[in-house]
Amino acid sequence: MNTGRFFLVLAGLVLLSLSAGSVWAQAEKIKIPVAAPFTGPLASFGEGIKNGALLKEDEINASGGINGRMVEIVLADELCDPQEAAAVATRFAHDPQVVIVIGHLCSSATLAALPIYKEAGLPAITPASTNPEIGRLSSYYFRNVYRDDFQGDFLAAYAEKVKKFKKVAIFYEVNDYALGLKDAFTKAAEKLGLRIVGAESYMAKTADFKAQLSKFKMLRPDAVFIAGYAPQATLIISQARSLGLKCAFFGADGLDDAVLLKNPDAEGLFVTTPFLADQGGARVNDFVEHYREKFSLEPNWFAANTYDAVGMAAAAIAAVGLDRGKVRAWLAGVSSPEKAYQGITGATYFDENGDCLKAALVKMIRDGRWVSAGEQLR
Amino acid sequence: MHLDDRLFHDKKLYLPLLIVVLILPWLPLGQAGPYVIRIATLTLLYMVLAQGLNVVPGFTGLLDLGYVGFFGIGAYTAALLTIHYHWSLWLILPLAALNGALWGVLRGAPSLRLTDDYFAIVTFGFSELIILVIKNELWLTRGPMGIPGIARPELFGVVLDQPWQTYYLILFLLLLVLWVVVRIRNSRLGRAWFAIREDEIAAECVGINVARYKIIAFALSAAIGALAGAFYARWFRFVHPDMFKFWESILILCLIVLGGMGSISGALLGALLLIPLTEVLRIILPSEFSSARYLLFGLLIVVMMRWRPAGLLPVERE
Amino acid sequence: MPTTLLEQSSLFLQQFVNGMTLGSIYALIAVGYTMVYGVIQLINFAHGEIYMLGAFLSFSLVSGFFGVGLPFVLAVTIAVLVCALAGVLLDLVAYRPLRRSPRLAALITAIGMSIFLQNLALLIWGGQIRSFPRAVIPVFLFAPALQFGEVVVSWLQVVILLTAVILMVVLQLIVHYTRLGRAMRAIAQDQTAAALMGVNVDRVVSYTFALGSGLGGVAGILVGLYYNAVYPTMGYLAGIKAFAAAVLGGIGSIPGAILGGGILGLAEVFGAGYISSSYGDGIAYAIMILVILVKPAGLFGRPSSNKLYRG
């Protein structure tokens, strides 16, 4: 066998297939990529992101597109994995038709993609990554969701002032999101005089929480703060009940998912969220209605935030055209309440880091449905 | 001489290849250029990793299921040294390699007496423990928050921020590693490794100090992995424990299984085929399938072992 | 931390119960590893995936994922049978052709099969965590069976423990008092000699896979119920831990697997409860590595055969 020729042909084939795969078909449409985990354990969050984006796409196109050009949402699945996220990001960063990216749910994915966008001068809006580092590291990254530290503070205040809890235990997943939450919550709780009676951690891929929960049971907390994501939270709550742990549970926006509604044990759970479907003006009602109609699902905050993020991207493109630098400048210019973008999740405007200042809201499960908590903390 | 070595000694074979690899960044690839270069960089990186892994299962015949641990050690060494001390890449590379070698020896020394399956399990457990430590020791590694904002590589004060520059950097590292690996494989050392793989007792009876040569193999393999890790951290500019999952070990193993265990050119071929393939599959497969595309890799391993256990470019003596 | 002696001791008891439940599940999986290793000296990495398959199949059949929802007992029976069949198929397709190859080849194939099956499950069922619908599961399982003070033992835990014990006893009886068992032990001693004595090696190996995989499937179902969570990657961690249990007990030995499972389950729960919950998995790995390095024969294993050739 002529090894050399074999190698050459092979290399040629690989190159060809690569370039064939990566060169985009020329299209008239304006492409807005949306990157999130659409499969895998966090798929139900990704689902919200996808649906929110698609709903906005429909809406923009129905009203004649952006300056007469249609919008196309390009979905990219990154499984919440840093390496996959970087690969996806590279594709967008080097595609001249892409002027803005909506995306990355997990902060680890966002952080992996961040340097790539930054180098390519490509602005991005994340509707869901709450890690405080993001804004500091890149002037090309914006987010229309609050940060972990804000959310943690808020939850501590809510637990202490509204719920009047005295003793709280924290059960956190070992990931960036939950650790940020836990730290912020602990700090705020100390200030407020809320006692943290125990803090236990769990790893992402486990389903066994009984050892830690048994420990909590002996600590007799008023409530357990679950810092983590919904798929595990529902297991945690069920297992806690089967062990006879009767206290209340609460969590942050990672728990805002329909999967908990199927769990009868989760009754009474309350969570923070940037978006409430049952409170808001006509626009929110419209959004909820269209969403139900199109996907026959209840919208979650991921959908709402993505809907707004796509809206902002469209507004930016409409204002300054298809130019990455100008789009970034436009977004950076949305810097005060007066210039804010008015979306369904309220007014969005960015500080100098690209972070937004937004109110957090509380909702809870009652009779197997998400409803706004009677008392909100403003 | 190895059939395998012809690639490195026969000008007719390696010159065209080298030329293609060298001019790749300047090929008219249009707008896909930077993307292709990035994939090519990734491919070269995995070639380095495959060469490193190849030393242990390929040359000494011990299955290493925890190679990603050294990759992680290298990446975290580089990340921490860069973040805290802002040292130059050229200082960090040898340090990372040394640190990798140290842990390679620490892992290898107690497991010298183990045979195939138990050795594989120990390597697996060891790397899982390393990753667990990386995940949980927040004060050192920031755990799952990852370490963002790592500086780019640089050369003589020039920051290498163009894709083609990093491409040449990893190409340089690959050639370096190849040089070392090929040299050693054809030397007295490599012969001793092959002897150990074939028959440990006979090797001992012809006067080969089995323990010592195994240790050298572990150290070399781990050092190469850590070297690749150091490059990876500086190139990615972000490290996170999720980058060093067990799956990565399997992927690297896949590369050398495809190419042929112990075959240097085989490991190169394996990476050349599979790494771009993962990208192509991501693009052509619909979302639901692309997350399960590693199914093909599992299948590939099984099929290779069944029908071509020696790989595509088997090691043969002429 | 709990302060009073009563709290301390009831916490300890509760953890003990949790640990025993976990341990009996590990033991059920570990037996599969151990039986296969005993007979053909192969670490069947894909065994964890069989366990996952058991959980998914029972979930699918019960919840009507495939279109029809079956009654619980029927669904579970079918799932276990399919798992046993899957084990046999696994052997037939992947391992049997490599019987004469170096051990490394079979080991790598096993890893390949594990990756393949895991991703296949991902493709079929998706990556989300699935839960058994409450309505179809016998209600009593979730009720507490025993309660003294703060310590709660649910019926499910009792069922898991009992199932594990009964199956283990049955297995021991099979291995020691049936023709099949005798053939299995003969092959474990010396495959060639057994073949010469007229033992149909391939068939016995198939039965071994069937038995081991069936038990793995049972474990999968029990875990799926116990945690109420079924997901594609569940087999990976559980498989590794069960393997650690098998090693701890002495690979190749069935009582060893039971004891190893128990110890590992307790170690993990107490480790998570008293030392550090984030290093819970690490404890399993550390035990495994230490046992392999210090006492590779495990607690009950035969002393590893002399590495030297026999001249």
Next chain:
Amino acid sequence: MRERKIGDTLLKTHKLVKRFGGLTAVKEVSLDVRAGEIVALIGPNGAGKTTLFDCLNQLTLPTSGTITFAGQSLVKVVTPTDRQLIFRLSLIFAWLSLLWLPLVLGVLWPLTIFHLEAVLALVSLLLFRFYLVRPLNKLRPWSRLLLTVFVLVDAVCAAVWFCRSEAFAKVSFFGLFPFYPLLVPGAILLFLGALILLLMFNLPRVKETFGQPPHADAVTRLGMGRTFQNARLFFSLSALDNVKLGRHCRTQANFLGTVFGLPGARREEQDSTAKATECLRFVGLGKKLSSRAGALAYGDQRRLELARALATEPKMLLLDEPVAGMNPSESRELIKLIRILSQAGIAILIIEHDMKFIMNLADRVFVLDHGELIASGSPAAIRNDKKVIEAYLGASDATAEA
């Protein structure tokens, strides 16, 4: 009869015993072989001949007894007292690594991120040392060198931080330590201990206690080559490579030398190719240099194995049934070769069943039965020995019954 010079005693065993569990494979065997002599070892199947070979070249450790080869004692049986001594030394030695702790932490303290790594490194160091020290009696030359280096570094460490005891102050761990005032005297003791240990490693008595490593590769380097009953070759390597591997223990090129292609390493490689070719020619495989060992005929494989053993420049060869499976002309060739070798002064110990072969070749014969040496002497005397005949006949009776 022959014009060979029988030299001094090369190999001598005294009451060598090897037990496997309850089975005693070798029972108090004492034998000796002189340079240039051809000695045969015969006995019925399962008499423990091959096990004896394994003990001789240290593939297995004898249970008790001594072996002296080329003036070196190969086995030194460790008595309980020795074991205690070794244990204590190991403890001292492992403790010594604690000397590093304050120094390393003291130096690294400002760079707080390295705490765990430093601690982990030290812990691993400790474990690693324990691992090294545990079998002190099995030390190889290079690991002894390593130990010496460790001890030296420990001593230097201790010396350094006597001079700057503020290293202590920086380590909170030591602040908690209630015996702080005892630390410095303790450290002095450790320092002295280190020196003593260092001296002990170089004392002849200690050297004898912790004698030569019982490992086959070291024994091969000492000059004991061996072949196996069923040829154990590196089957996928070429014949030449197989023999070059035999040269391995006579070459030195190290990692750096080979990577950078230093002239020394290159010359050595050429040299070993030349020598290996010579060996192959000697056994008559000069034309099959590059064929794969696995592809050779069985007789050729046996000869290749002999060539490989020769390449190690042995003073003595252990041949395990070298003519089994050879045709008459091949075995005649082999006899010729063996004679040439013994004329060159190489001692040969040979296991064989074929009495005719032995009678022609051997100077002396040892007979082994059930692990025991039942007779020894000239071939002629052995042939008429009653015990030997009994053993052979009895053994064949026993096999017939079984």
